[in-house]
Amino acid sequence: MYIETLTQFKKQLGQLDKWLVTASEYAKSRNFDPNVFLTLRLAPDQFPLSRQVQIACDTVKLAAAFLTGKPAQPQEDNEATMEQAQARVQSVIALLDGLTPADFDAAASRVVSQPRWKGEWMTGEDYFIQHAVPNFFFHLTTAYAILRHNGVAIGKRDYLGAQTKRPPAA
């Protein structure tokens, strides 16, 4: 389950990268600065697009670290241009490319905890299903919604990406 779902995350990060390109092209066609998109939000007390992208990326990076036991590399949250946001996305795609199914052999039973949990912990399986998957899709879809709300011409197919359809039986 872990490698299959992370493979899906990788595909969706590739789609996010494409949305950022589409948004930048739209901005240029309308003669405004594409980087304005990174400052937009759907509510005044919600994170802007830049932070949505960072958290979507970090959710995947941290899940990969917790589930494989390979420490996550810290990254500064300083993306100010669409190209820098795309580079952040690409860094997680590259990370996933370096993992193999064997890296996840002990994933389900690993102990996951964070300093703010004060000693409480989750199993790798619970953490993945109850936190990593919903949190990733939350920030991914919020990023999509911010762009969509602000005029970028993306649709459901751009969200889902290509699906593995098999040919009709002969």
Place this chain on the structure above:
Amino acid sequence: MYIETLTQFKKQLGQLDKWLVTASEYAKSRNFDPNVFLTLRLAPDQFPLSRQVQIACDTVKLAAAFLTGKPAQPQEDNEATMEQAQARVQSVIALLDGLTPADFDAAASRVVSQPRWKGEWMTGEDYFIQHAVPNFFFHLTTAYAILRHNGVAIGKRDYLGAQTKRPPAA
């Protein structure tokens, strides 16, 4: 994986139900009709909240049907009040309550197809990971975003719901 993920979907549908309650209470406190929320959308060419709720529900209902081989019961898409939208959500929770792990024994290898696919098909596993999971979270998060954008005081904890944290080691 299937029953665990659908259990998570059930939890998230319960959260969606709570968001609708919070939105209705907010509307009453501000003296406007709560059912207006069902007509709101983030972009003029995007589905309104009522349809986001219907599709989130149907994604789970159809995934359960495809993966268990038990036919889905059709429902009219005619919810016009927040209570009716909540009832739609509750109908899917009740459906999930009636399924057992054994119902999913053949899930991964089932053949999934739809008339518009013209004979093409997906395995149950591919369908679940590449369509059902991302599509459910897409419409769930879009519903959240529509409410959030329109002033409803919900946050990330309301999205994720309770998580299975275990006590510190003695």
